[in-house]
Amino acid sequence: MIGIFDSGIGGLTVAREVMRALPDCPVCYLGDTARTPYGNKSPETVTRFALQDTEFLLDQGARVIVVACNSASSTAVDTLRKTFDVPLFEVITPAVETAVSLPRVKNIGVIGTRATVKSGIYERMIKERDEQKRVFQKECPLLVPLVEEGWLDKPETRMIVKKYLLPLKVRQVDALILGCTHYPLLRGIIQQKIGKRVKVIDSSQALAQALAAFLEQNPALKRDLSRDVPSLIHVTDVTEQFQTIAQRILRKNVTLTHVSL
Ligand code: DGL
Numbered sequence: 405m406i407g408i409f410d411s412g413i414g415g416l417t418v419a420r421e422v423m424r425a426l427p428d429c430p431v432c433y434l435g436d437t438a439r440t441p442y443g444n445k446s447p448e449t450v451t452r453f454a455l456q457d458t459e460f461l462l463d464q465g466a467r468v469i470v471v472a473c474n475s476a477s478s479t480a481v482d483t484l485r486k487t488f489d490v491p492l493f494e495v496i497t498p499a500v501e502t503a504v505s506l507p508r509v510k511n512i513g514v515i516g517t518r519a520t521v522k523s524g525i526y527e528r529m530i531k532e533r534d535e536q537k538r539v540f541q542k543e544c545p546l547l548v549p550l551v552e553e554g555w556l557d558k559p560e561t562r563m564i565v566k567k568y569l570l571p572l573k574v575r576q577v578d579a580l581i582l583g584c585t586h587y588p589l590l591r592g593i594i595q596q597k598i599g600k601r602v603k604v605i606d607s608s609q610a611l612a613q614a615l616a617a618f619l620e621q622n623p624a625l626k627r628d629l630s631r632d633v634p635s636l637i638h639v640t641d642v643t644e645q646f647q648t649i650a651q652r653i654l655r656k657n658v659t660l661t662h663v664s665l
Contacts, residue, residue, distance in 0.1 A: 405432040406615070406629060407466025409457040412440035413552065413646055414585025415472030416637075416653040418495060418608040422470065423635065423654075425612035426619065429626070431635040432464045436665070438640035441548055443517025443584070447479040450519060454480035456665045458488055460638075467629055470615065471495065472608075474516055474584050478523040491618065491625075498610030499581045500529040504537065506603055509579045513572035513598070514541045516583030517548065526583055540575045544568045544584070551586040554649060557593070565590060566597045579603040589653070638663045 406426070408419050412435045419433050434457055436442075442450045454476040458469055469492045471477045471484065477494035485492055503512050514526040521543040530537050546564050555561045572580065580598050582588055588606045595604050619626040638661045639646060650658045 405430050405464065405466045405631075405633065406468050406470060407432045407434070407458070407461030407464065408470040408472050409434040409436065409454075409461060409476075410472040410585055411435070411442035411453075411475065412437045412639075413649050413653070414548070414589075416650055417585055417588045417606075418470065418472035418611060420654055421608040421612035422615060425616045429619070429629045430631070430633050432461055432466050433635070433637045434460055434663070435637070435639045435646065437643065437646055441517070442473055442475040443519045443548060444545065445475075445519065447519065447523070450476055451480040451483050454484055455487060458484055460663065460665055462488065462490065464636075464638075465633075466490075467625060468615070468619075469493070470611070472585055475519040478516075478520045478525040493611060493615055493618075495585070495607045495611055496525055496529060496583075498614055499583065499605050499607035500526060500533065502605050502607070502610050503579050503581055504530060504533045506579055509603065510536070511538045511540065511575055511577045511579075513575070513577035513580040513602075514539060514583045515544050515547075515568065515572070515580065515587065515594075516541070518543045518545055520583050526581060538575075540572050540577060542568055542572055544587075547590060548584065548586050551589050552645065552649065554645075554652075556589055561590065562593055562597070565593050569594070569597045573598060577602060579605055582606045636661055640665055
């Protein structure tokens, strides 16, 4: 099984791409809905939660871990790699590599939660690859609750997105990284407000491709992952809201399993 965790619902956008790229590999998803959001918590707390999430997935039989949460990817991955001897994928690297590989992109915008923006990880990783790039970041704390309320196309959401993106628009960014699991659900509005010429980057497809390529090179592991067990979605708190949004993201009926960590 491929173990995927997020602070809650947003990581299902990553799970959806992994399921598309690797239809024969069952996914074991954990959404830590009881403790979401991670994005406004301290790095120490996010790391503690991420350790527990990973341990849970490994106990369920996961052989590969995907950290689908940007906030956890930006603060906890080093500790996870030191603690667990298992292939581990995060969502920052694929977005950074996509952004730096684009032609004619000099100014890169990054939007994310407070935890992600404060960590400075996107800027660091982009500059490590190309120090000529200029990086402009903006934390957008109101977008996660708006998505969780299902306010995906409300005038208020459009207005808030516009306000958040204004400083990046003024800087004339050429590419914009969606540095939070929830933002792909607002992609249409974000593209509209930042402008058509800006390349909007969502890491989930690139991550799924990187994972698929890794498994092609590790056929024994891939065979092991492809065992005939159903994909499962675990949550630490069951809510109607999660069920509705999960079905919207995965475009199918989902059954949630409640777990305590
Ligand atoms: N999953 C989080 C992220 O990608 C967003 C929600 C949260 O703050 O927990 O940063």
